[in-house]
Amino acid sequence: MKPRDTMKSAARIRSSIHEVLQVDFVEWNQVDSYMDDLNQVLDEIHSLGESAPAAALDLIWRFIKMIPAIFNNVHDECELAMFCSDLAQEAWTLAKKAGNPIEDSASRLLDAYAADAHDTCRFDDVLDILAKARLNREQRRMLAVAALRAAQAHPKAALELRAFADKCSQPAPDRAGRSRRGRKVA
DSSP states (O other): OOHHHHHHHHHHHHHHHHHHTOOSOBOGGGHHHHHHHHHHHHHHHHHHHHHOHHHHHHHHHHHHHHGGGGGGGBSOHHHHHHHHHHHHHHHHHHHHHHTOOHHHHHHHHHHHHHHTTTTTOTTTTHHHHHHTSOOOHHHHHHHHHHHHHHHHHOGGGHHHHHHHHHHHHSOOBOTTSBBTTSOBOO
């Protein structure tokens, strides 16, 4: 995609993000339609990410930053949590594709998780997404550092984030279920 076309697409999607998040309240009988609207914007970002991952990643970060404004405006929290999980997964995928530093991407996702951790936690899957990422020892260390920083910034989620940092600091199991040191991992 040409840079000019990328800029036009990004501007259109940015406008769609703002538009879809301008809701007063979504009643139970409107949730499916609203989720379709949110997913359509996410699909547009995904499509842009095929040719311009950095531009798509900027849009994902904007979406993640803005979506908490509607958290209490949608009747079905479960549907919104599933969408936020998809949003976080797409952010992680695009971040790798765009070459965004792991520590920056993890910090942003952990902040989204922590900011809502003791409410309904629509970004509850962030820890699983990050834990399942195939990372080398240094990348896991960076992930642990990001989790500890998020714990300092978000005291309400500090316990979960410190436990996650400890988990990241453990040797990664290999595919046979053994740690890299040869011990069997449960």
